[in-house]
Amino acid sequence: MITVESVSKSFNGKPAVDHISFQAHDQEILVLLGTSGCGKTTTLKMINRLIAADSGNIIIDGQNIRDKKVEELRMGIGFVMQHSGLFPHYTVKQNIAVVPELLKWEKKKTISRTEELLYKLHLSEDVLSRFPGELSGGQQQRVGIARALIANTPVLLMDEPFGALDNITKADIHTEFKSLEELKNKTIILVTHDVQEAFELGHRICLMDKGKIVQTGTPKEMLYHSENDFVNDFFAENRLLLEYKIATLKDISSFINPENKDDEFNFEETTSVWNALQKLSSDHKNTAHYENLIKAFNDYRKLQIV
Ligand SMILES: Nc1ncnc2c1ncn2[C@@H]1O[C@H](COP(=O)(O)OP(=O)(O)OP(=O)(O)O)[C@@H](O)[C@H]1O
Ligand SMILES: [Mg+2]
Numbered sequence: 001m002i003t004v005e006s007v008s009k010s011f012n013g014k015p016a017v018d019h020i021s022f023q024a025h026d027q028e029i030l031v032l033l034g035t036s037g038c039g040k041t042t043t044l045k046m047i048n049r050l051i052a053a054d055s056g057n058i059i060i061d062g063q064n065i066r067d068k069k070v071e072e073l074r075m076g077i078g079f080v081m082q083h084s085g086l087f088p089h090y091t092v093k094q095n096i097a098v099v100p101e102l103l104k105w106e107k108k109k110t111i112s113r114t115e116e117l118l119y120k121l122h123l124s125e126d127v128l129s130r131f132p133g134e135l136s137g138g139q140q141q142r143v144g145i146a147r148a149l150i151a152n153t154p155v156l157l158m159d160e161p162f163g164a165l166d167n168i169t170k171a172d173i174h175t176e177f178k179s180l181e182e183l184k185n186k187t188i189i190l191v192t193h194d195v196q197e198a199f200e201l202g203h204r205i206c207l208m209d210k211g212k213i214v215q216t217g218t219p220k221e222m223l224y225h226s227e228n229d230f231v232n233d234f235f236a237e238n239r240l241l242l243e244y245k246i247a248t249l250k251d252i253s254s255f256i257n258p259e260n261k262d263d264e265f266n267f268e269e270t271t272s273v274w275n276a277l278q279k280l281s282s283d284h285k286n287t288a289h290y291e292n293l294i295k296a297f298n299d300y301r302k303l304q305i306v
Pocket of ligand 1: 011016034037040041042193
C-alpha cells in the first residue's frame with residue numbers, strides 16, 4: 001500500500017532522514033519507533049507532503065505522491081499530528097469538521113459522524129463547544145484522532161497519538177484502539193518512542209536511529225532475531241516483559257503438561273501469556289495453573305533465543 005524508497009531529507013545540510021526504505025502493507029499497523037530526534041515525524045510528514053523529500057520515492061497505492069495534487073493526496077490520508085495539532089481558535093466541533101467542510105458534506109452527515117466518533121473515543125458531547133485550550137492533553141489527542149478518522153480514509157498516519165496519556169489510560173486506549181472497527185481495513189503508520197506501545201499495537205516495527213532504519217520486523221523478529229547490538233540493547237530494559245507480552249497461549253501450548261491442559265484454558269488461544277498470568281494471579285486458587293504457565297513459557301523461550 002505504501003512504499004518508501006530510499007527517501008532522504010536534510011535540514012540546513014544536516015541529514016534528518018537518511019536513505020530510508022520500508023513498506024506498509026494493506027490493513028497493517030506499521031510502527032516507526034525510535035528515540036527523540038531520530039527522524040520519525042519528518043518521515044511521516046513526507047508521506048503526506050507536509051515536508052518535501054530531497055530525494056527518493058514514496059508510492060501510495062501504485063502512484064508516486066509527487067504526481068498527485070497535494071489536496072487530492074491529503075484527502076486520502078488521515079493525519080494525527082504530534083501534540084494534537086488542533087487549530088486553537090476553532091472549537092472542537094469546528095476542528096473535527098475541517099475535512100468534511102472541504103469535502104462539502106451535508107451538515108447532518110458531519111454531525112452524526114462526529115457524534116459517532118465522540119462516543120467511540122469516549123469523549124462527551126459537551127467538549128464540542130470548547131476550544132482545544134480548554135481540554136486536557138489526552139482529550140485534545142482524542143479530538144485529533146476523531147478529526148483524522150472522520151472521512152474514513154484508507155491511510156492513517158499517527159504521530160505519537162497517545163503521547164499525552166498516563167500509563168493506565170494508555171493501556172485502556174490501546175485495547176480499545178485495537179478493537180476499533182474503524183481501523184480494521186486501513187493502512188496505518190504509527191509513530192512512537194514508547195517500546196511497549198510499539199509492541200502492543202504494531203504488526204511490524206521499523207526501528208530508527210539517527211535518520212536511518214536499523215531493522216524492520218515483527219515484534220517477535222525484533223526480539224528473537226535482532227540484526228545487531230543496537231537492536232538488542234534498545235529492547236534490553238523491557239525484554240522479559242515484552243517476551244511475555246508477545247508470546248500467546250497458542251505459542252506455548254505444546255509445552256504445557258497435558259494433564260493440566262483442559263482446565264488450564266478458559267482463555268482464547270490468542271491471549272498473551274502476560275494477560276493470562278495477570279488474570280490467574282488475581283485468584284489464589286490458580287497457583288498451580290500459574291506455575292504451569294510460567295514453566296511452559298520458560299521452555300518455549302529457551303527455544304526462541306538462538
Ligand atoms: N524544520 C526543521 N528545521 C531544522 N531541523 C529540523 C526541522 N524539523 C526537524 N528537524 C531536525 O531533524 C531531526 C529529526 O526531527 P524529527 O522531528 O523528525 O524527530 P522525531 O523522531 O519525530 O523526534 P521526537 O520523538 O522528539 O518527536 C532533528 O534533529 C530535528 O532537530
Ligand atoms: Mg516527532
